[in-house]
Amino acid sequence: MRLWADIHDSTGARLGDGAIALRDASVTRVLDGVGTIAFSVPYSDSRAISLLQNERNCRLCVERGGTVREIGRGTIRKLRVEVADGELLATVTAPDDLDGLTRVSTKLRRKYSAQSVTAIASDLVSLVGGWTVSASGGGTTDARFDGVSVFRALLSLAEHQGLHVRAGTTPRSVELGAFGASSGLRLVNAAALSGDLDGSVGLIESIRVEQDSEAVCTRLYPIGAGIGEAWLTIERATRNLPYTRQVVNINGIDQHFLEDFAAVAQYGVIEKMGRFADIAPLSNSAADLENAANALYDIAAAWLARYCVRQDVYRVTVRALDQTLRPGDRIRLVYNGAVERDGARAQYLDTDGDFWITEVTERFGVGGAACDLVLSSIDRHAGSSAAIVIGALEDLEIDGVSVKPYLNRVAWVFDRVIDPLFPAIVPVRLTDATQRLNRCLVKIRTRAFISTVQASVNNTTHRHTLITNDPGYTGPYYWRPVYAYDSASETGVRLLLPISVETSAFALQTGTETDEDFITLDYGLQQDTQTPAGLRITINGTDRTTALGGPWLTGGGAGAFEIDVTDFLAAESLLQQEHLIRIECESGQGEVEIAIEVYETIQSITV
Helix, strand or coil: CCCEEEEEEECCEEECCCCCCCCCEEEECCCCCCCCEEEECCCCCHHHHHHHCCEEEEEEEEEEEEEEEEEEEEEEEEEEEECCEEEEEEEEEECCCCCCHCCCCCCCCEEEEEECCCHHHHHHCCCCCCCCEEEHHHHHHEEEEEEHHHHHHHHHHHHHHEEEEECCCCCCCEEEEEECCCCEEEEEEHHCCCCCCCCEEEEEEEEEEEECCCCCCCCCEEEEECCCCHHHCCCCCCCCCCCCEEEEEECEEEEEECHHHHEEEEEEEEEEEEECCCCCCCCCHHHHHHHHHHHHHHEEEEEEEEHHHCCCEEEEEEECCCCCCCCCCEEEEEEEEEEEEEEECCCEEEEEEEEEEEEEEEEEEECEEEEEEECCCCCCCCCCCCHCCCCCCCCCCCCCCCCCCEEEEEEEEEEEEEEECCCCEEECCCCCEEEEEEEEEEEEEEEEEEEEEEEEEEECCCCCCCCCCCCCCCCCEEEEEEEECCCEEEEEEEEEEEEEHHHHHCCCCCCCCCCHCCCEEEEEECCCCCCCCCEEEEECCCCCCCCCCCEECCCCCCCCEEEEEEECCCCCHCCCEEEEEEEEEECCEEEEEEEEEEEECCCCCCC
């Protein structure tokens, strides 16, 4: 067996005058995660030491039986010097090729609306120069990424659709899909072996079995982004496969959930609240709210399908293989014999089935070669429930900046005058930031008019002459002179009047003409004796008086009452617009104070 590494710079150019001979190496490939590469060289190899520098790329190869195989690629991150078996060694640790996707960010507010998984994955990978992606599976979905790496965005996209991510078969390539294809390999122990070993058979050297039901969940209540009552739920989702959406009213609110009936029959009802905090609407439009609810349904259904059954994990060591096993493929396991459980010899195991490869570690060294496999009965990683983060397939958590819905309260107070001819009209404005109207309360107070001035009338006689008596004209119709006075001069005009008009009607009337004595203004607060009575409410042109319990204050008098108008404003078709509330009175007059309280789920988004 020959083991070596080629060293390249960041542009891909090969460095040095040849490969570096390795003392030992190990390569770990994992599903939905970045794998690792580790190798060591004698510290006495000065040429190798000069080539091994941080951030350089390495390509590991092995030759066995005349066949050369690349076993891994990575970027040198850690270098250390240590003594092993009395020999001074330089040891290198590197993440595998997928690490290149963790070093480029999506930046803030990268959004995709109603796009396929393939389109979204292709656009994300295009952010990293020189990379390609092969994507399949999933459906049309919405996605938003804020300040996370391209790799984390791909993981999130895959997780939402029940898919997986792994390294591709060529340099700088990544795959996203359901996977599950057969590796074409069968693992057997000596007792189950019939015939000679060939390339399709791997001989098991050791095996350990873990059967874990600690993480089992049979009923999931999924919630997305948001705080308190502003949480996104599956209420608006249109999906009903593979699980029918269900709802139960508990603690005064509707709580939506998914349930696996077969798992309930086997394990009983085991409930979990699933927090998928990165699922949020792209905007508050009806379409985006529905898309977000469907995305929440998709990820919740995928999670429940993986966690509604017991997980059987087999940790297997086999003799060195001449093919590269890929996480996400399936492998057949045939075993008859005693097995190890928790470090001790346990019961007899007889199994024959296909299992998911979730992790592969190939080891090469002076003692030979071997392959360690982690196999699972379901396509998820092994781990205790304490380590499980609902909504994450892997242990990688990046707390990026994200837009989240939250509960908001806003209040307005209006003062209006009112009488039977002039109603009071006030607006309730819901903007495009409003995602849901939780409650709208209107409190109305009535009172009499209050004025700051009162007029006093002076009773001094005050008359003006309009027409004087001048009988010097005769005939059936004749002109009468009319004199108008403006207190300083007289203006004469004539009107044509019938003869029947008595001339005495035009006698001169006189009086004192002191204008400032006619009206006197007294300043101070003065209150009217009338108040509005018989109040009625119209909302957006429709009379809602009876539906709300009115009319109110039918006997008049200053008073107050409160009404809840939520049902008339909260319909999806009525959101994000201005509503008009009209208050009328059947009699009386006065003032109304209108206090409006709005409790809404709000998400401030630039649309």
